[in-house]
Amino acid sequence: xxxxxxxxxxxxxxxxxxxxxxxxxxxxxxxxxxxxxxxxxxxxxxxxxxxxxxxxxxxxxxxxxxxxxxxxxxxxxxxxxxxxxxxxxxxxxx
Amino acid sequence: xxxxxxxxxxxxxxxxxxxxxxxxxxxxxxxxxxxxxxxxxxxxxxxxxxxxxxxxxxxxxxxxxxxxxxxxxxxxxxxxxxxxxxxxxxxxxxxxxxxxxxxxxxxxxxxxxxxxxxxxxxxxxxxxxxxxxxxxxxxxxxxxxxxxxxxxxxxxxxxxxxxxxxxxxxxxxxxxxxxxxxxxxxxxxxxxxxxxxxxxxxxxxxxxxxxxxxxxxxxxxxxxxxxxxxxxxxxxxxxxxxxxxxxxxxxxxxxxxxxxxxxxxxxxxxxxxxxxxxxxxxxxxxxxxxxxxxxxxxxxxxxxxxxxxxxxxxxxxxxxxxxxxxxxxxxxxxxxxxxxxxxxxxxxxxxxxxxxxxxxxxxxxxxxxxxxxxxxxxxxxxxxxxxxxxxxxxxxxxxxxxxxxxxxxxxxxxxxxxxxxxxxxxxxxxxxxxxxxxxxxxxxxxxxxxxxxxxxxxxxxxxxxxxxxxxxxxxxxxxxxxxxxxxxxxx
Numbered sequence: 001x002x003x004x005x006x007x008x009x010x011x012x013x014x015x016x017x018x019x020x021x022x023x024x025x026x027x028x029x030x031x032x033x034x035x036x037x038x039x040x041x042x043x044x045x046x047x048x049x050x051x052x053x054x055x056x057x058x059x060x061x062x063x064x065x066x067x068x069x070x071x072x073x074x075x076x077x078x079x080x081x082x083x084x085x086x087x088x089x090x091x092x093x094x
Numbered sequence: 095x096x097x098x099x100x101x102x103x104x105x106x107x108x109x110x111x112x113x114x115x116x117x118x119x120x121x122x123x124x125x126x127x128x129x130x131x132x133x134x135x136x137x138x139x140x141x142x143x144x145x146x147x148x149x150x151x152x153x154x155x156x157x158x159x160x161x162x163x164x165x166x167x168x169x170x171x172x173x174x175x176x177x178x179x180x181x182x183x184x185x186x187x188x189x190x191x192x193x194x195x196x197x198x199x200x201x202x203x204x205x206x207x208x209x210x211x212x213x214x215x216x217x218x219x220x221x222x223x224x225x226x227x228x229x230x231x232x233x234x235x236x237x238x239x240x241x242x243x244x245x246x247x248x249x250x251x252x253x254x255x256x257x258x259x260x261x262x263x264x265x266x267x268x269x270x271x272x273x274x275x276x277x278x279x280x281x282x283x284x285x286x287x288x289x290x291x292x293x294x295x296x297x298x299x300x301x302x303x304x305x306x307x308x309x310x311x312x313x314x315x316x317x318x319x320x321x322x323x324x325x326x327x328x329x330x331x332x333x334x335x336x337x338x339x340x341x342x343x344x345x346x347x348x349x350x351x352x353x354x355x356x357x358x359x360x361x362x363x364x365x366x367x368x369x370x371x372x373x374x375x376x377x378x379x380x381x382x383x384x385x386x387x388x389x390x391x392x393x394x395x396x397x398x399x400x401x402x403x404x405x406x407x408x409x410x411x412x413x414x415x416x417x418x419x420x421x422x423x424x425x426x427x428x429x430x431x432x433x434x435x436x437x438x439x440x441x442x443x444x445x446x447x448x449x450x451x452x453x454x455x456x457x458x459x460x461x462x463x464x465x466x467x468x469x470x471x472x473x474x475x476x477x478x479x480x481x482x483x484x485x486x487x488x489x490x491x492x493x494x495x496x497x498x499x500x501x502x503x504x505x506x507x508x509x510x511x512x513x514x515x516x517x518x519x520x521x522x523x524x525x526x527x528x529x530x531x532x533x534x535x536x537x538x539x540x541x542x543x544x545x546x547x548x549x550x551x552x553x554x555x556x557x558x559x560x561x562x563x564x565x566x567x568x569x570x571x572x573x574x575x576x577x578x579x580x581x582x583x584x585x
Contacts, residue, residue, distance in 0.1 A: 003459065011458040015413060016420075017451055018439030030513060031456060037514055040402040041472050044479065051474030052481060054304055055530025056291030056554065057336045061328075075197040081427035081437075088422055093434045 002032045096584070097122055098260040099576050102169055102317035105263060109156055109168045116149040116156065116168030116212060119263075122584075123170040123214050127261050129584045135236045136246075136256035138175050140215035141182055145170070148212040155210055165320045167210030172256045172265035175216040176223055177203050177308070178297040186299045187221040187231040187249075190445025194424040200297025201332065202266055202308045202325040209324045217265055218252030221447045222416065223273055223301045225249050226519035229510055230449045237506070238281060239577040240544055244503040247277030247519070250311070254281040257311045260580040264312045264321050268298060270305045271404050272498075272523025275535035278311055279498030279547020282537045282574040284318045284564065285311045289555050290530035291336040293322075294329030302411035303334070305404075305527050314573055315536060315565040319343040322557065336555070343558035351566040352386025357491035361397035362522055368501045370541025375497045378538040378548050381570035382495070392487040392494065396479040400525040403480070405517055406460045406473035407528075412450075413457030421445060452513060477528045484529040488553040493563045497522050498535040498547035526551045532560040536567045537574035545574055 008028045012019035019027065073086045082089040097105055097119055108114045124142055131137055152168035159167075173179060176186045178196035185191040199207070207213065220230035228236040228251025236251040238244040239259040246255040250267025254277035257265050267274040269287035278285025286309045293308040300306060310321035323342060329335045358379065363372065383389045421427035421441025428444075431437040446454070460469035487494060500521055509516040526533040531551050538548035548567055552560035 007459070008455065011455045011462065014462070015417075015454045015458045016435070016438040016442055017446070017454065018443035019451075020443075027452070027455060030452060031459070033514055034405065034452075034456060034517075035459075037517075038402045038405055038469065041399055041406070041469070041476055044396070044399045044472070044476050046472060046475035046479070049475045049478050051471055052477040052528075053474065054334070055481065055528075056289065056334065057338065060333050061330075061335075061337045063330050071197055078197060079194055079424040081422050081429055090422055090434045091431050091437050 003028055003035055096126065096260055098126060098170070098263060099580055101314045102165070102263050102312060102320060105169060106165050110161060116152040117146065119168065119170055120145050120149040120212055120214065123262060126584050130259055130579060130582070131261060133237065133242055133579070134239055134255050134259050135234045136217055136252045136259065136261055137172065137215045138185065138218045138233055138252065139183060141213070144182070145212050145214040152210045152212060164209035164324065166206060166324055169211050169264065170214050170262045171206060171211045172215060172217045172253055172262040173203055173213055174219050174250050174253050174265070174267045176219060176268055176299045177266060178299065179203055179213065179216065182216065184216065186223070187219045187233065188445065188447070188450070189232045190419045190421065190425045190441065192426050198297060201294035201329045203297065205325050206266070214262060217250070217256055220249035221450050222299065222412070223249040223268055223270055224412070224449050224453055226272070226276060226516050227509065228252060229506060230447055232447050235506060238503045239579050240282060241503065244505055245280070247280035247499070247503065249273040251277045253311050254278050254283055254285060257283045257313060258577060258580070260576055264310055264317055266308060267311055268306055268308050269527065270302050270408060271527045272520045274309045274311065275523050275533060275547070275549060276499050276519060278535040280503040280545065282545030283311050283313055284315050284534065284536050285309065286318045286322055286534040286561065287532065288322060288326060288557050289532045291334050292326050292555070292557060294332040294335045296329055296331035300415040302408040303415060304411060305408060315561055315568045316344070316347055318534070319347060319561045338555060341558040343561040346558050346562045347565040349562055350385060351382055351563055354493065354563065355388045355390060355491040356382060356563065357390055357392035357487055357494045359394045359397065359494060359496060360391050361394055362496045366500045366521070367497055370502060371497050371500060371546050374539035374541055374546040375548060378567060378571055379495060382566060385566055385570055390491065392491055394483040394487060394525060396476060396483045397525055399476045400480050400528055401517065401521050403473040403476040404520070404524040404528060406469045407477065409453040409457030410460045410470050411457070413454045413461065416450070416454055419445065449513070480525055480528045484531060493559060494551045496549045496551070498549045502541060502544040502546065522549060530554060532557040534560055534564045536564045538567060538571045
């Protein structure tokens with residue numbers, strides 16, 4: 001199914017990609033081509049078939065719920081753009 | 095011939111007999127990288143001082159422990175740049191992580207370090223492992239050591255090329271839809287994607303979490319098995335890592351294929367293979383038959399839907415995983431932006447390359463309201479069909495044989511502007527990824543002077559059997575010759 005320019009702008013906004021207006025047209029063309037190929041999925045007979053979310057071992061292994069040492073805050077924040085009092089500082093939220 | 099072109103097993107023996115030291119192996123590695131990698135581009139960064147210190151420690155350990163030292167002790171290795179390494183810049187081939195120095199190491203990298211392996215640097219890859227040619231790296235393309243005008247495959251093209259050119263003995267890569275096997279096939283080395291959940295993903299920068307798996311590249315199947323044995327096994331830091339005990343593949347390697355039933359999916363060989371790939375594949379099957387294997391056709395009818403399902407599921411997971419790349423927690427960021435929204439949009443717009451942006455948009459679209467059922471849920475249902483098809487096939491046969499790539503290594507730039515053509519590179523590898531089964535690419539011959547890989551897949555957690563059959567392929571077809579570039583004198 002084709003994806004139009006408005007839809008491209010919408011997903012780019014949702015994903016915070018800051019897409020240039022000039023790139024919207026090209027993205028719409030490329031995504032349309034890809035989605036046409038992906039539309040092959042619509043021909044699959046999936047009636048009554050459960051989705052697979054995870055392969056490998058079923059379930060989740062557990063461990064004891066005990067507090068253990070973790071990464072010190074200053075090391076965890078070492079690569080941040082800006083920090084203050086052990087927190088990540090960001091620009092104004094509008 | 096350079097030590098680096100000899101099997102790990104031979105290097106390990108020489109390290110114990112005193113014929114060579116780890117320090118000498120590492121100096122040879124650094125010399126070879128200095129001399130050859132300008133043309134190949136396998137490494138994004140080399141860490142000579144860390145490597146020399148690790149080699150010194152390995153030599154002391156080899157002296158103290160002798161035969162009891164781990165197989166990998168003192169062996170030079172490369173690590174794909176999506177694996178976090180404490181204190182060493184890790185970028186995943188992306189601008190958005192430029193300058194990121196992780197405060198911890200990936201479990202797989204740590205296990206190799208604990209075994210005494212010497213990491214010499216970080217290998218190039220497609221940005222966030224998204225690609226099949228390593229041209230999507232934000233820093234440099236990697237070239238195929240067998241033909242420098244051709245791609246090494248991807249996304250772990252740097253790791254594959256590094257082993258192929260004899261820059262390191264072994265390397266780690268990651269495989270989401272074929273990113274270990276396809277470059278291994280195109281570069282003429284062995285590349286193994288273990289069962290999903292067999293190797294910890296802790297410290298691996300996530301692309302598609304339900305598919306990503308870490309695995310080794312090496313010149314021989316036995317070397318691959320030794321690395322796999324060192325990195326596989328439970329890890330309390332990765333909840334998807336299996337708690338099952340790891341079956342040691344090494345004792346089974348020489349058992350051969352006599353009496354085994356090997357299936358060839360008809361859908362893989364019916365159409366789309368280049369003639370050279372088809373010829374090498376057919377000849378390898380004949381050799382395995384001569385070694386006593388029963389070769390029989392099997393059918394994986396869902397094959398026609400597998401690539402489409404993959405290119406919904408992987409981008410959907412990627413769009414979620416890459417949300418954390420905000421330029422705030424790590425990476426260069428945008429300190430001059432006025433609002434948080436501007437910070438995010440500018441960091442991501444300038445930080446992500448075109449393919450990553452494309453896949454994020456595709457994934458966001460597939461997960462958005464109104465399209466979720468038509469794309470994401472349907473793709474997951476098709477994933478069930480693929481897994482069911484393989485389960486049916488493995489009820490009939492012990493392992494499956496398939497070509498690794500439908501084509502030989504293609505030229506740089508050839509598919510860069512045609513995303514769909516690039517995605518087709520994964521057509522033979524993706525179905526096994528969706529099913530989560532182990533699969534390995536082994537050199538099976540060459541066509542037009544370029545390597546051709548054969549893929550062996552086995553049932554879930556039958557990783558040892560997968561490597562056993564791969565060893566039989568190697569025995570039948572021979573270890574691939576290194577490229578001419580790797581044999582050049584190095585000073």
